[in-house]
Amino acid sequence: MVSTRSRKASDTEASHGIPADTLRGIYLRMAQTRGFEEAAARLFTEGKVHGTAHFCIGEEATGIAVCAALKPEDRITATHRGHGQSIGKGMRLDLMMAEFLGKETGYCKGRGGCMHIADFAAGSLGANGIVGGGIPIAVGAALSQRLQGSPNITACFFGDGATSTGSFHESVNLASVWKLPVLFVCVNNLYAMSTPLRKQANIADLALRGQAYGIRSVSMDGNDAIGIYLAAREAREHVRVNGPMLLVLNTYRHMGHSKSDANVYRSKQEIEEWKKRCPLRRMRERLVSEGTFTEKELDAIDAQALADVEEAVRFAESSPSPRIDEAARDVYA
Amino acid sequence: MHSHGRRGRPRPGTAERPTREITYAEAIREALCEEMRADPRVFLLGEDIGVYGGAFGVTKGMFQEFGEERVRDTPLSEHAITGAAAGAAMTGMRPVVEIMFSDFLTIALEQLANQAAKARYQFGGQVSVPMVLRTAGGSGTGAAEQHSQSLEAWVCHVPGLKVVIPSTPYDAKGLLKSSIEDPNPVVFIEQKLLYRQKGPVPDPAEEYTIPLGVADVKRIGRDLTIVTYGRMVPRCLEAAGKLSEDGIDAEVIDIRTLVPLDSSCIIESVKKSGRAMIVHEACQTAGFGAEIAAVIAASDAFFHLDAPIRRVAGLDVPIPYNPVLEASVVPTIEKIMAAAKDLLR
Secondary structure: OOOOOOOOHHHHHHHHHOOHHHHHHHHHHHHHHHHHHHHHHHHHHOOOOOOOOOOOOOOHHHHHHHHHOOOOOOEEEOOOOOHHHHHHOOOOHHHHHHHHOOOOOOOOOOOOOHHHOOEHHHOEOOOOOOOOOOHHHHHHHHHHHHHOOOOOOEEEEEEOHHHHOHHHHHHHHHHHHOOOOEEEEEEEOOEEOOEEHHHHOOOOOOHHHHHOOOOEEEEEEOOOHHHHHHHHHHHHHHHHHHOOEEEEEEOOOOOOOOOOOOOOOOOHHHHHHHHOOOHHHHHHHHHHHOOOOOHHHHHHHHHHHHHHHHHHHHHHHOOOOOOHHHOOOOOOO | OEEOOOOOOOOOOOOOOOOOEEEHHHHHHHHHHHHHHHOOOEEEEEOOOOOOOOOOOOOOOHHHHHOOOOEEEOOOOHHHHHHHHHHHHHOOOEEEEEEOOHHHHHHHHHHHHHHHOOHHHHOOOOOOOOOEEEEEEOOOOOOOHHHOOOOHHHHHOOOOOEEEOOOOHHHHHHHHHHHHHOOOOEEEEEEHHHOOOEEEOOOOOOOEEOOOOOOEEEEOOOOEEEEEOOOHHHHHHHHHHHHHHOOOOEEEEEOOEEEOOOHHHHHHHHHHHOOEEEEEEEEOOOOHHHHHHHHHHOOHHHHHOOOOOEEEEEOOOOOOOOHHHHHHOOOOHHHHHHHHHHHOO
């Protein structure tokens, strides 16, 4: 399968000069993402959700830790499995949950749902329902940054499935030719819906797909939040100075592709193996073993995350739906 | 600067200034240059638009004036350059993309229809996408099936896009300036066979724009309303001139923008004439003429109709290579005149 040229533990030891506040923020946002999606799944079961959702449970370290390495002025484009990317970029749980429930108070006033959630003020140019569809948008945002003389970058999230789209290949090539400040982040969860990586690509390491366009490309453990944070911080600097880079984060989704997925294409054993590598548990164990936080302190962060989520659910459930007579609003500016 | 609408607009050349004639391609270039000089956010991207000057010469010389950062040659990646334009437009720039042939809209369509057109709506009005996609449409150059199509109906069917097809140098300049200044994605379909056609355009010092969504009555008449656009406009005007020799006085409406459509101009004309004919080069089935016919039929102009609404459109075939075949599959002057006479029988 995928060769993970993962960073050695020694690269990231001592939580490595990372301020405790940053580590706390990463852990909190991962816990919020987990809690958000578990609450969303519960709302599904209760019949309160119209539509679908794509959960990133098991992949939280990717979106959260990469975004933690970005500046607030940096931009991202997110994927259909983008709750962690959005929360990582600083989006609010209440406005996200309201959008998930299709409410007027949601980020997109209930028009887009969580597959199209965006917060331009926070620098999120939107999740995307088209696999690979956001990649050229990110290139364009980075082109703006270049033309406007901005020192900021754009991080572009997509999955392993997207690396087989023409959109990926055209966009990475264009960004490379123009040396634009784009950090391409491939969240490789090993399956494009049901299709395993070995049936998607005749290469083991997706980083090769970036190397083909002459950009630095690195593949690494996608469940190690601290390792990802350090790599992304370095990658941000590389991108700002030298132009685009591809960071492949090898991870796994614990849940199905969407709500209708019966998981017939992978074994229970495989799923259980990956659950042992849960990114939240790994970060917790590491923070405790290195003495950054105590179990009790982390329990308190978990509790805060859950309280934040419950507050978001309350806000969303009590919010009004959009008005039918405003269905045609905002088609044109 | 003034904005010319339909009624009472001063025709170029009627001012004190001497009439200046420039080509349709030059008029488009003037619009691009004026917008780029006035607004540093405006830039161009497309294939061979730099030192080559564009496949049809529209951007000739612009690379020298504005440099490679603002007149950006791209790889052959219609999908990525259209999406990059959308992304740049969402983040403070005003890109103008050139897609060499309108047939390549098929490659750009995912980014145009799923991304650019929907961004504002699906994000709840958070963002606008002020981009223009310029492209060259139409047959008549012997470029055969994959370089000759008229695909305007495809893009008219996507809410969120505006669609413009100018027929004269004057309209091309004024409409392109409005398109660049518009906060929405605009598909601006130029006509290959009109690029070298000359027409009066005011001196650059006399700046003007033409608002989107305003049709232009290119010929006033009382017996019959011909609704058309693009390169069929001069053809319909020629047909109307010949029809007048037979005592038929046709009104010719150039809709200029397909989305938004100036329905009231069409409806008022048909109420006056009682007869409606729609002419376009694109093939007939599900063509934009069907929309115009429906607008007329669903309005109170219906009660003024003395004959069924008539469409004269391209045949439902790909555009063939052979010049005789090629000319035969789009509306000819003879077909237009025959249909008009039939309508007035």
